[in-house]
Amino acid sequence: MEGIFVALAIPFKNGKLDEESLAKHVDSLTKAGVDGFYTFGTTSQGPYLTLEERRAALEVISRNTNRQLVVHVFSFDWQGIVETVRLAEKHGTIAISSIPPIYYGPDYEVLKRYYEKLTQLTKLPVFIYNIPRNTGFNVTPDLMAKLLSDGVKIAGVKDSTGDVAQIMGHVRLGITVLNGSDSTILPALMVGAKGCISAMSNVLPDVIRSMFDEFKAGRLQSAMEKQDLIARVRELIRDYPGVDGYYKLIHLLRYDFGTVKEPYLRPLSEAEVQKLRDGLIRLGLKPRV
Template sequence: MEGIFVALAIPFKNGKLDEESLARHVDSLTKAGVDGFYPFGTTSQGPYLTLEERREALEVISRNTNRQLMVHVFSFNWQDVVETVRLAEKYGAVAISSIPPTYYRPDYETLRRYYEKLSQLTKLPIFIYNIPQNTGFNVTPDLIARLLSDGVKIAGVKDSTGDITQIMGHVRLGITVLNGADSTILPALMVGAKGCISAMANVLPEVMREMFNDFRAGRLQSAMEKQDLIAKVRELIRDYPGVDGYYRLVHLLRYDFGTVKEPYLRPLSEAEVQKLRDGLIRLGLKPRV
C-alpha cells in the first residue's frame, strides 16, 4: 500500500449523514487522483459514528470510487469493532486499522491482547493508527517491535505524531509506514514512508497528487513548495476545535459540503469561517463566494 489515502471527511446535514455531499466528494477526490480512502478515523468523526452510519458511508464510498479502501474499525463497543471489520470485508477493503484502546491508558499487555484479538477476526492486513495527541498513548517503534516479536500480525502503521525520528524508527522495522501529519508528508516520504493518510487531501487533492508526482520524479524543490502550501492551509485551522475546519475548507475551496455531527463536535461560527476565508485569500487561493 502506498500513495495518497484520504482521511475522509464524512459530512452531516440536519443530524443525518449527508449522502449527497459524501458521494460528490468521493467522486471528486477520485477524479483528482488520490490512491485510496480511509474512513472512520479522526477526520471522519469515527468514534461518534453509529454502526449504521458506518454501513451507509461505506455503501456511498463503494458506489463512487474504485480506489483502495482502508477502514478504521475502532469503537468503544467491541461488537461494533467486530461488525465494522465485517463491513470492511464486505465492501472490499484492502486493510483495516485501529487506534489502541483509549480512555484507560493501556500497558503493553493490553496492547498485545487487543491487536492479537483484532487479528483473529480477519485475514486483512492490520495497521496501528498512532495519534497520541488524541489517545494519550504513543505507540512507539519499540512497542511495535515487541508486538512483532511476540507474533502479533501488524502490517503497518499510520503515524500522526509529525515526529520524523519516530517515522524513521517505524520504517526500520520493515513494516509499511503511512504518515498522518499533513505538515510532514514530504519529509516522511524522504525517510521511507510509503505514503500518507491525509486530512488535507480532502481539501487540496490536486496539490497533493502533484507533490507526490514531483517527489517520485526527483523534483524536490517543486515538491517542497507544494508541501509548504499544504502546511500553511493546515495552519489556518490549527486552533479550531474538532474537525469542522477541514469541512469548511472543502466548502470554501471545492463545493457545498455538510458539517460535523452535533453535539459531539461543533461547526465553526460565521466569524470563524470568514477568518478562514480571509486566510485563504492571503495565501493566494480563491475561496468560493
Template sequence: MFNGSYVALVTPFKNGQVDYQKLKELVEFHVKNGTQGIVPCGTTGESATLSFDEHEQMIGEVVTMVAGRIQVLAGAGSNNTMEALQLTKQAKKVGADGALLITPYYNKPTQEGLYRHYKLIAEAVDIPIVLYNVPSRTGISILPETVARLAEIKNIVGIKEASGSIDQTTQILQLCNITVLSGDDSLTLPIMSVGGKGVISVVANVVPADTAALTRHCLEGNFEEARKCHHKLFPLCKSMFIETNPIPVKTAMRILGRINGELRLPLCDMTKEHESQLTGALKKYGLVS
C-alpha cells in the same frame, strides 16, 4: 500495499443524516483529482458519532461508488476491542481494501495491552490492517518496539503515524519493514524523506491534486519539487487545525461550496474569528477570490 495520498474523508450530513448523494460527489471529486485512496469513517469522518449501521452502510457505499478505481481503507477503530473487531469484520464484509484502527482512546492501555488488542483483531479478520497512532487525541502512544512486534503479524501492513515525531518514524523503520503513512499533513514531506510512503490527509479534502502531487514527487525521489509542494501547502495545512478537526476542514469545504458544513454534536460551528482566519488562508492559496 498502501502508498501515496489517502484522504481522511469528511462525512457529509444533511438534517442529521448521512448525505449519500453528497458522499458520491466527494468520491468522484477524489477519483478525478488523483487521490490514491479514500478513508471513510475515520476520526475526520466523525466516526465517534456514527452508529454501527451508519458505519457499515457508509463504507459499503464508498466501496460501491469507488468501484475498484482507487483503494478504500475503512476506519474501524474503537477503544473497545470487541467493537473494533465488529467494525473490522464489517469492513471486510463490504469489500474494503483494508482497515485503519486507531489506538484505544481513554483506556490508556499498556504496550502489552495494545499488542493484544491489535493481535486479536488481525488474527480474527483476514484483511490488511493499518495501525493509527495519534497520542494527542487518544492519550496513549504506541511505541516503535510494539509496532515492530505487531509487524510480524502478516496482515498488519502499515501505520498512520501522527505523533508529530520524525524520530518515532525513523525508529519504526529501523526496527521493522512496515509501511508508514503520515498522519500530520504538515509533516508529510519530512516523514516521506526518512522512508514513509504517503499520507492519510485532512487537507486533501480541500486540495486533493496538490496533496497527491507532493506524495508522488516524494515517491519518485524528486524532493526539489516535493519541497515546493510542501511550502505551498504548509499554511493551508496549519489552518486545518486552528480548531478541533474536522471543524476547520468542513468549514473550508462549506466556504468552497462542496458541502453544507454540518457537524454532529459535540462538535459545533467554528467561531467567527477563526472562520475569518480560515477564509484568509483559502484566499492566500487562491481557492477563493
C-alpha cells in the same frame, strides 16, 4: 499500500449523514487522482458514528469510487468492532486499522492482547493508527518492535505524530508506514514512508497528488513548495476544535459540503469561517463567495 489515501471527511446535514454530499465528494476526489480512502478515523468523526452510519457511508463510498479502501474499525464496543470488520470485508477493503484502546490508558499487555484479538478476526492486514494527541498513548517504534517480536501480526502503522524520527524508526522495522500528519508528508516520504493518509487531501487533492508525483520524479524543490502550501493551509485551522475546519475548507475551496455531527463536535461560527476565508486569500487562494 502506497500513495495518497484520503482521511475522508464524512459530512452531516440536519443531524443526518449527508449522503449526497459524500457521494459528490468521493467522486471528485477519485477524479483528482487519489490512490485510496481511509474511513472512520479522526477526519471521518469515526468514534461518533453509529454502525448504521458506517454501513450507509461505506455503501455510498463503494458506489462512487473504484479506489482502494482502508477502514478504521475502533469502537468502544467490541461487537461494534466485529461488525465494522465484517462491513470492511464486504466492501473489498484492502486493510483495517485501529487506534489502541483509549480512556483507561493501556499498558503493553493490553496493547498486545487487543491487537492479537483484532488480527484473529480477519485475514485482512491490520494497521495501528497512532495519534497520541487524541488517544494519550504513543505507539513508539520500540513498542511496535516488541509487538512484532511477540508474534502480533501488524502489517503497518499510520503515524500521526508528525515526528519524522519516529516515522524513521517504524520504517526500520520493515513494516508499511503511512504518514498521518499533513505538515510532514514530504519529510516522511523522504525517510521511507510509503505514502500518506491525509486530511488535507479532502481540500487540496491536486496539490498533494502533484507533490507526491514530484517527489517520486526527484523534483524535490517543486515538492517542497507544495508541502509548504499544505502546511500553511493546515496552520489556518490549527486552533479550531474538532475537524470542522477541514469541512469548511472543502466548502470554501471546492463545493457545498455538510458539517460535523453535533453535539459531539461543533461547526465553526460565521466569524471563524470569515477568518478562514481571509487567511486563504492571504495565501493566494481563491475561496468561493
